[in-house]
Amino acid sequence: MDTVHQHTDKSKDNESQMKFNWKLQPILPDEYTRLPSLEKSFIGILKDKKNISKVIVDLTNSLPTPQHLKRCSGLRIYLAYVNKVNGSQTNLKALLVENGFDISLLEDDYEIADIPSVAPRTKAQMTYALKYWPVNFHPNPYVEALISGSVFNDAQLRSLETYMKIAICIAEKSAVGTKDCNGSAIIVDPVNGNILSMAASSIDKHPMWHASMLAIDLVARLQGGGSWNLFNNAKDGTKIVESKYHNRMFPYYPECLNTKDSFPSESLLFKKPDQKNKNLKKKIDSKYEPYLCTGYWAILLQEPCPLCAMALLHSRVSRIFYGLSNPQTGILGSQAILHSIPGLNHRYQVWSSLLLDTCRKTLEKCRWIDGS
């Protein structure tokens, strides 16, 4: 599908490139990224400019324009989509006359032109649409910030990079998956920066032990739940071990991750909680029992498969950041955009390309079970 070349601020881009050799890409629904579709439309040419107000008023009563279109482009007047009058100029004239419009105000022959058939959602789409016809547009500042990449500050980007470096270490040490799903997952609390759980794909031990599935189950374990008895179930006696990495306790799986030697040291990870956020969270927590991963962020080596993406959705993480696309089975950008499907009872926001090149090299080094 054609996509709009996203507008970016060159100077900001260059500045960012100096600090990071990767750039987060928001995974947005098609309606924000595709080129606005066009539809053949009849355009009338006004004979005398002084009649423009009368023509606009009279047409508003007989043939209203779609809300996103302006009526005029100079002396050219939007009349109707060609399909609406079965492609016939004669039908259109009959309709206009029937509605009391004086067709002698327009040149006898109508033009047929491509006109945007949907409202632009972004500045880039608006720029494209304007090449064809004047449109009404109300920018959404948050969407524009997502597209330009300005939604995160440098400290947040640095933290995300560090989380992903840990995910990369985890995957290199332990991930065993299939061509459909492999890699590692970390779940963090963005309010205080703490890691809550981390896991590597362990599909050799159980078909459902994808990295995200395990990471979510470990958070559930922190809350007194959890679906799998990882202590007793593992054939090799693997146990969940609570890590004391940076003097913080969190569960992870499998046990071979029980070393901090190769993990990056990063004070940003465990920064002092922002008092304002901490108080807000306390207030929310005291009012509503938080459900599983509500408000947490997931950092994944690879775009999740349908099983993992749905588990993350049900767990209610608020944001997902992944490194590498999963063209085979990924449904957060590759095969589908799950979070844009109507009717879901929860939506997360998604970004790709976090440390993309390193993630690609790491996945190549991961282990794969036979047959994939």
Ligand SMILES: [Zn+2]
């Ligand atoms: Zn998966």
